[in-house]
Amino acid sequence: MERRENLAPMDPAEMAAWLRQQAQALGLSRIALAPAEQVPQHRLFAAWLAAAYAGEMDYLCRDAEARSDPRTLLHQARTVLCAALSYAHDPPAAQDGVPRGRIARYARGPDYHWVLRQRLRALAARIVERVGHPVACRVCVDTAPLLERALGARAGLGFQGKNTLLITPGLGSYTVLGELLLDLELPPGDPMEPRCGSCRACLDACPTGALVGPYQLDARRCISYLTIEHRGPIPAALRSHLSTWVFGCDVCQEVCPYNAAGRTGDPELVSGQPDPELRALLRLGTAQFRRFVRRRALRRVRRAQLLRNVAVALGNAGGPADVPALVEALGEREPLIRQHAAWALGRIASRHPEAKGSALQALRAALATEEDPGVRAELAAALGEQEP
Numbered sequence: 001m002e003r004r005e006n007l008a009p010m011d012p013a014e015m016a017a018w019l020r021q022q023a024q025a026l027g028l029s030r031i032a033l034a035p036a037e038q039v040p041q042h043r044l045f046a047a048w049l050a051a052a053y054a055g056e057m058d059y060l061c062r063d064a065e066a067r068s069d070p071r072t073l074l075h076q077a078r079t080v081l082c083a084a085l086s087y088a089h090d091p092p093a094a095q096d097g098v099p100r101g102r103i104a105r106y107a108r109g110p111d112y113h114w115v116l117r118q119r120l121r122a123l124a125a126r127i128v129e130r131v132g133h134p135v136a137c138r139v140c141v142d143t144a145p146l147l148e149r150a151l152g153a154r155a156g157l158g159f160q161g162k163n164t165l166l167i168t169p170g171l172g173s174y175t176v177l178g179e180l181l182l183d184l185e186l187p188p189g190d191p192m193e194p195r196c197g198s199c200r201a202c203l204d205a206c207p208t209g210a211l212v213g214p215y216q217l218d219a220r221r222c223i224s225y226l227t228i229e230h231r232g233p234i235p236a237a238l239r240s241h242l243s244t245w246v247f248g249c250d251v252c253q254e255v256c257p258y259n260a261a262g263r264t265g266d267p268e269l270v271s272g273q274p275d276p277e278l279r280a281l282l283r284l285g286t287a288q289f290r291r292f293v294r295r296r297a298l299r300r301v302r303r304a305q306l307l308r309n310v311a312v313a314l315g316n317a318g319g320p321a322d323v324p325a326l327v328e329a330l331g332e333r334e335p336l337i338r339q340h341a342a343w344a345l346g347r348i349a350s351r352h353p354e355a356k357g358s359a360l361q362a363l364r365a366a367l368a369t370e371e372d373p374g375v376r377a378e379l380a381a382a383l384g385e386q387e388p
């Protein structure tokens with residue numbers, strides 16, 4: 001790296017201003033600084049875990065203690081540089097009337113982890129170059145044990161909304177967050193207090209009632225959790241509330257007045273593609289699935305999970321034209337897929353009398369040979385609803 005020994009040293013305030021300029025030049029939407037110290041909201045996080053709201057996300061319990069202080073990740077850290085990168089955009093609507101699987105905006109383009117990490121690494125390199133001596137630093141994006149939103153609020157990057165998202169005034173909440181832990185003393189920003197006022201649009205709009213109170217999310221009911229993190233069958237009582245979401249959910253952000261401005265986020269994260277057709281998704285073979293998720297945040301799900309979600313979406317929005325694809329899915333190797341395909345056929349049969357014959361025939365044929373108890377139960381339930 002080129003040495004710049006002739007650069008005049010900066011005082012902390014000059015350094016903070018210089019950092020903002022550099023961050024902007026590197027395409028970070030906004031940055032703010034927090035002191036690397038105990039995070040007081042950690043007790044709220046502990047209470048959330050104790051209430052079992054984390055569901056099966058065991059990793060949150062495993063490294064719970066580490067989240068109380070960023071210095072557990074880098075003991076020399078004195079400052080946490082918190083960064084937000086906007087992915088705001090409205091997915092283009094297809095006019096063909098074919099049912100499509102909705103993918104949450106953050107995951108429609110290339111993997112944000114990679115994009116944000118590259119930019120934070122580039123910023124770290126510029127800092128080392130500017131100060132002229134090595135600086136201990138660590139880049140974190142999502143997966144490190146940090147309370148990213150609490151740190152963002154402490155830094156003044158934004159405030160936590162009642163939907164629990166970090167909302168940056170002027171940018172909204174369609175942002176992903178990343179941090180640079182730094183062994184540099186820099187002036188922290190002013191903490192930002194909640195600015196939701198009396199609004200409760202997100203609480204009222206959440207399709208599954210996952211926002212059990214302001215700032216309280218029961219992940220076990222959240223569509224984002226159910227479609228991405230949860231590995232097993234989707235609880236039957238929640239399936240019809242998933243609508244056509246197949247990866248994540250944006251409802252509590254779509255209704256938020258802070259996102260009403262119709263902004264467009266970073267071009268590297270925004271995808272101009274319409275959402276994929278559900279029928280085509282259900283027919284993704286293993287190799288096609290790998291290509292579909294490659295270098296995207298979609299990698300987080302296994303093929304069986306995605307096809308499970310697609311079957312549920314077809315059960316909610318599909319029609320007679322989708323029956324053949326669902327009948328094929330009854331022959332999939334993974335019981336998880338067969339189970340949800342059975343449920344979807346039952347739902348389509350109950351809405352479309354013209355599809356009932358072929359759907360019931362396929363369900364009966366599958367029940368005659370099916371050995372998996374979970375799938376048998378779904379087949380029987382789907383038939384039971386149609387045959388009193």
Ligand code: B12
Nearest residue numbers: 041044048104142148150164165166176177215224248249
């Ligand atoms: C686990 C996790 C999830 C879980 C649980 C979400 C949740 N709300 O906890 C699930 C799978 C459901 C999820 C969903 C989503 N996630 Co997520 N997720 C995380 C992860 C890995 C940890 C979050 C965590 O610690 N949760 C535990 C809870 C307790 O923490 P918390 O929400 O911050 O809780 C605080 C509040 O409850 C608050 N609090 C409690 N009472 C009160 C009272 C008042 C007055 C106040 C102000 C605050 C307050 O204190 C708690 C502690 O800070 C972070 C990355 C990270 N390392 O932080 C990403 C992260 C939070 N997710 C992110 C995203 C983008 C999403 C989705 C939008 C994706 C999607 N479209 O489907 C949804 C949004 C759902 C939602 N409404 O939150 C972004 C959020 C960016 C932002 N601008 O906020 C993060 C930061 C990832 C990243 N690096 O960009 N996610």
Ligand code: SF4
Nearest residue numbers: 206222223249251252
């Ligand atoms: S992401 Fe969807 S399901 Fe989860 S809290 Fe928000 S609106 Fe509810």
Ligand code: SF4
Nearest residue numbers: 161162196199202256
């Ligand atoms: S919808 Fe309203 S209550 Fe919910 S986060 Fe946005 S401003 Fe706050």
